[in-house]
Amino acid sequence: MTGIVDSPGLHARELSAGYGERCIIDELSIGIPDGSFTVIIGPNGCGKSTLLRSLARLIRPSGGQVVIDGRDVAEFGAKELARRIGLLPQTSTAPEGISVIDLVSRGRHPHQGPFRRWSAADERAVADALHRTRLTDMSTRIVDELSGGQRQRVWIAMALAQETPLLLLDEPTTYLDIAHQIDVLDLCTRLHREGRTLVAVLHDINQAARYASHLIVMKQGRVLAEGAPSEIVTAELIDEVFGVGVRVIDDPETATPLIVPRAPGIDYPKKEENT
Amino acid sequence: MSRASSPTAIEPRWPRGIRPIRLGGLSVRMQLRAWMVSAVVVIMALGVGAYSLTVGTAGYPIGDVLAALGGHADAVTTRVVVEWRLPRVVFALLGGAALAIGGAVFQSITRNPLGSPDIIGFSSGAYTGALLVALFWTGSAVGTSAGALAGGVLTGLAVYLLAYRRGVSGMRIIVVGIGISMLLGAFNTWILTTMRLEQAISAASWGAGSLTDIAWPHVLPLAIGLVIGLPLTLLLSADMTMLEMGDDIGRGLGVRAEPLRMALLLLGIVLVALVTASAGPIAFVALAAPQLAVRVMRTSGVQIVPSAAMGALLLTASDLIARTVIAPAQLPVGVVTLCLGGGYLVWLLASFGRKGRT
Numbered sequence: 001m002t003g004i005v006d007s008p009g010l011h012a013r014e015l016s017a018g019y020g021e022r023c024i025i026d027e028l029s030i031g032i033p034d035g036s037f038t039v040i041i042g043p044n045g046c047g048k049s050t051l052l053r054s055l056a057r058l059i060r061p062s063g064g065q066v067v068i069d070g071r072d073v074a075e076f077g078a079k080e081l082a083r084r085i086g087l088l089p090q091t092s093t094a095p096e097g098i099s100v101i102d103l104v105s106r107g108r109h110p111h112q113g114p115f116r117r118w119s120a121a122d123e124r125a126v127a128d129a130l131h132r133t134r135l136t137d138m139s140t141r142i143v144d145e146l147s148g149g150q151r152q153r154v155w156i157a158m159a160l161a162q163e164t165p166l167l168l169l170d171e172p173t174t175y176l177d178i179a180h181q182i183d184v185l186d187l188c189t190r191l192h193r194e195g196r197t198l199v200a201v202l203h204d205i206n207q208a209a210r211y212a213s214h215l216i217v218m219k220q221g222r223v224l225a226e227g228a229p230s231e232i233v234t235a236e237l238i239d240e241v242f243g244v245g246v247r248v249i250d251d252p253e254t255a256t257p258l259i260v261p262r263a264p265g266i267d268y269p270k271k272e273e274n275t
Numbered sequence: 276m277s278r279a280s281s282p283t284a285i286e287p288r289w290p291r292g293i294r295p296i297r298l299g300g301l302s303v304r305m306q307l308r309a310w311m312v313s314a315v316v317v318i319m320a321l322g323v324g325a326y327s328l329t330v331g332t333a334g335y336p337i338g339d340v341l342a343a344l345g346g347h348a349d350a351v352t353t354r355v356v357v358e359w360r361l362p363r364v365v366f367a368l369l370g371g372a373a374l375a376i377g378g379a380v381f382q383s384i385t386r387n388p389l390g391s392p393d394i395i396g397f398s399s400g401a402y403t404g405a406l407l408v409a410l411f412w413t414g415s416a417v418g419t420s421a422g423a424l425a426g427g428v429l430t431g432l433a434v435y436l437l438a439y440r441r442g443v444s445g446m447r448i449i450v451v452g453i454g455i456s457m458l459l460g461a462f463n464t465w466i467l468t469t470m471r472l473e474q475a476i477s478a479a480s481w482g483a484g485s486l487t488d489i490a491w492p493h494v495l496p497l498a499i500g501l502v503i504g505l506p507l508t509l510l511l512s513a514d515m516t517m518l519e520m521g522d523d524i525g526r527g528l529g530v531r532a533e534p535l536r537m538a539l540l541l542l543g544i545v546l547v548a549l550v551t552a553s554a555g556p557i558a559f560v561a562l563a564a565p566q567l568a569v570r571v572m573r574t575s576g577v578q579i580v581p582s583a584a585m586g587a588l589l590l591t592a593s594d595l596i597a598r599t600v601i602a603p604a605q606l607p608v609g610v611v612t613l614c615l616g617g618g619y620l621v622w623l624l625a626s627f628g629r630k631g632r633t
Contacts (some may be wrong), residue, residue, distance in 0.1 A: 058526055082529030093386065095516075098575035103306070107515050110529040113591045114510055117296045117303045129288045139287035162528070250607030 008068050008084060008166045008197055009034060010055060016063035017054045024050040025221040027064065032166075032214075037192040038199045039208040042218035043242055048201045049090070049170055051218070055089045056168050056197065068166070082110035086159035088169040094143040100154050101139040104129055107161030127161035135186060149180025155275060167191065169200040173207070185211050205242075209233050210255045217241055233257035296478035313584045316571075318514040320588035322372075324364040327595045328356055332603055358490070366489045367591040367608075369497050369548040371560055375568075375586020376508055378561030379577040380543035383515050384536055385445030388623060392431075392547045395452025398556030399459035400430025401548065402482050406466045406557075409478050416488070420552035427551055430455060431544040435537075484557035485611025486594050493553040500549040505583070508542055512579050515539060519576055539592060557590065557609045559616020564589050568622065589615075 011031035018024040025047040032038050032055075039194040053059045055066055055075045066073045068084055076084075081100040086107075091161055094103060108122040130136045133153045138146070147242065152172060159167055169188070173181040181204075189211055192198050202208045206217060209229040217225040217232065219241045225232040238246045238259055292308040328340045333355060335343070342348040343356035385395075392398065404426015405419045409550060412418055419517040434455055463482070467475050497516045514535050520524035522532050547561060564586035565577040572581045593611040 053523075056527060058523055077529075078526070078531045082527060085527070087523065087527030089521065089527065092521040092524040093519070095519055095576040097573065101287055101289055102293075102575060106517060106520070106528065109513065112513070114513070115301045117513070118297070119302050120297075122302075123295065127285070127287055131285070138286060138288045138558045159527075210599035 008032075009070065010066070010085075010166055010197070010199075012051070012055065012064065012066050014056060014064035015051075015061050016058050017061045019050075020057075021238045023062065025054070026142055028221065028223060029064075030216060030223055030226065031194070032197060032199055034216040035192075035195060035197055036218060037188060037212055038197075038214040038220060039212035040199065040201045040216045041203070041208045042206055046218045047221040048218050050221075052168055052170050052199065052201050056085055056113070057081060058087075058089075062187060067124070070172060072187055079110040082162065082164075084164050084166060086162040086164040086167045088159050088167070088172055090170045090174070092155060094154075096144065099139070100135055100141050100143055100146075100157075101126065101130065101156055104135070104157045104161050107158035110162060124269050125161045125163050129157040133157040145179070148174050149183055152180065152184055153187065154175060158185070160191070165197060167196055167198045168254070169198065171201050171203065173202065180208070205233070205238065206251070206258050209259075210251060210254050229256055232257055233259070235259075280505025306572075306574065309574050309578065309581050312572045313568075313581045316568075316581075316584040316588050320368055320584065321593050323588065323591045323595055324368055327364050327367075327591065327598070328360050330599060331355070331360065332408040332597070335628065362491045362494050363486050363489045364591065366494050366497065366554070367486060367502055367594045368587045369494070369556060369563070370486075370557070370602055371586035371588065372583035373497060373501055373504070373546040373550050373586070374557065374560040374590065375564035375582040376505065376579055377547035378563075378586070379563070379565035379568075379579055379582040380508060380515070380539045380546075382565055382577050383519055384539055384543075385448050387445050387449055387520055388566050389560075390445060390449050390452075392543065393556065393558055393562060394456065396430050396448055396459060397427050397452075397454035397544065397547060398551065398558065399456045399463060400433075401427035401551045401556055402463050403459050403466075404429070405481060406463055406478055409474060410466060410470065420427070423552045423555070424548050426546045428544055430459065431540065435540060469614075480556040480607060484552050484555040484605035484612070485607035486597075487605055487607070490554060497549045497553065500546060504542055504546050505579070508539070508546075508579055511535060511542075513540060516576060553605075555609060558613040559619070560586055560590050560612055562592075563616050563619045567619075 013029055014027045015029070016023055016026050028051065040051060042048045050059065054061055057066065073081060074117065105122070105126050108125060130139055133156055135153060135157055138150070143151060146154065156172070171186050172188070176184065185207060188198055188200065192213070212229055213223070215227065215229045215232060216223055217237060224241055225237055233248060235246050235248050238244060238248070245262040245264070246259040247262060248257050248259055292306065294305045294307060296303055298306050328336055329335050332584070335352060335356065339348055339352055340356050343353045348356070381390045381392055381395070381607070382388055384390065401423040404422035404424070407426070408418045408422030426556070434448060434452045437455070438444070438451040440447070457533040467479060470478060514530045517528045517530045518532055518535060526532050550557065564581040567589070568581035568585040569577055574581060590608070590612070593615065594608045597608040597611045
């Protein structure tokens with residue numbers, strides 16, 4: 001398979017970005033470790049989506065640069081970049097009446113030219129992406145008729161068909177119930193084990209701590225902590241970032257940090273009273 | 276790291292009617308149903324067109340028409356068939372296709388079946404241009420065409436610029452367009468009331484959209500426009516399809532969203548303008564043809580070639596009705612398409628409401 005570079009070396013140097021006049025992230029420098037499953041967390045409006053969107057070149061930075069393969073992303077052609085970075089944005093619209101396999105096939109667009117619309121490599125990549133997301137049996141189903149979690153898998157399959165060494169996911173679990181959240185995160189873990197570099201924005205700190213190999217904690221456009229979850233997640237950090245008092249205990253399943261919000265002086269309903 | 280297909284990956288099934296075809300460097304996924312139905316629709320359009328040649332104040336059997344086309348008929352038959360009826364039929368075929376392509380492009384950009392040139396102010400703008408030229412300069416056909424072109428293109432530009440805010444969104448184009456369209460509509464009515472009677476009558480009949488006065492000189496620019504515009508649109512159509520899923524997804528797949536939108540908008544406006552300049556604003560073909568094509572050919576999203584085929588059939592059939600329904604008098608074709616399209620629009624809005632989509 002062509003175009004897959006194994007060490008994307010994605011990083012941001014003194015990156016500033018925002019919408020219009022308002023600067024959301026300011027002179028931020030981070031590196032995404034190759035082969036990591038990096039998760040970005042932080043309170044609402046801290047700039048985590050802005051950072052992810054800047055990494056994917058959806059936002060033009062007002063200062064600094066994003067570098068991949070040793071080159072500024074601004075220098076890449078549109079399709080050239082799309083062969084390196086796959087993206088799962090927060091919102092996307094499935095065309096009415098489109099089948100699963102048709103939608104996944106659209107992930108091949110960056111590899112196609114005006115007259116080369118469906119090569120053998122395209123066919124193989126789509127079969128592979130469907131297989132990895134366990135959608136092969138649903139290939140002819142209509143996307144509108146799927147459940148929210150299945151639909152999210154279809155969009156991930158589309159990004160997989162793009163065959164990029166890097167995959168950026170903007171809140172891939174939002175609006176999904178717990179079963180589908182785990183489904184999507186387990187899928188991410190499998191993709192990570194296969195060698196892809198993943199960067200995801202997540203809301204749930206415990207899920208982030210459980211699944212991430214590298215965690216980036218942001219507040220007000222700055223990075224407060226960066227590293228393996230077990231090394232950086234402390235009660236002090238969570239209090240500083242989210243303003244919530246918590247206890248950090250070991251996740252009984254995975255031994256990763258698990259935060260439990262403190263309950264000082266509030267009369268929570270007691271179980272015994274529910275008769 | 277191995278990312279080759281795992282041995283367990285089995286071949287997924289495709290929906291019926293889609294076949295991959297590879298010939299050397301060329302490869303496509305053939306949508307059999309869409310292509311077959313398109314071909315049938317084109318044949319139907321040609322059939323309606325051929326039938327149109329035989330009917331009129333003087334009816335000619337098909338044999339006479341063929342003789343006239345071959346150059347073997349008498350002078351009168353040749354004049355009626357080749358000089359009068361043929362350009363009108365050819366214009367209806369090409370014009371319907373051009374309007375439909377314009378409509379498909381607009382609907383794709385706005386991601387909304389209502390995003391057609393007639394809804395977003397283009398037709399009103401073209402009419403305003405034609406009226407202003409008639410009022411202040413000349414009532415000649417060339418003047419009207421030039422005025423309509425300028426009016427339409429300027430209105431399109433104005434809508435784009437007013438809707439622009441770090442890129443344009445479909446809904447903003449539609450809302451701004453409807454606003455401008457109403458404004459211009461009021462303005463047009465006002466101009467009509469200030470005109471002399473005969474001037475106002477001729478302006479109003481142009482404004483309804485009519486193929487009555489179409490002759491060969493009108494067909495040529497349209498044909499040239501289509502020969503250039505259709506391949507260009509097809510070349511951009513893959514990118515256009517990607518952008519329908521949202522700007523983020525589209526750009527993630529390597530589409531340069533804003534330049535593409537500009538180019539497509541320009542193509543759509545020019546194609547619609549070429550028809551409007553000669554025939555006046557013909558309502559609803561641009562709106563209805565792409566959506567009818569989607570429903571009949573069961574494609575996901577609007578597609579260029581099926582839309583063009585449907586547009587050609589729609590306008591040719593409408594013109595046949597316009598010529599024959601109150602014969603010997605003729606209706607402007609715009610009235611027929613308005614009646615057909617109005618009903619369709621009501622149905623579209625009603626089904627929109629039922630689905631609870633916005």
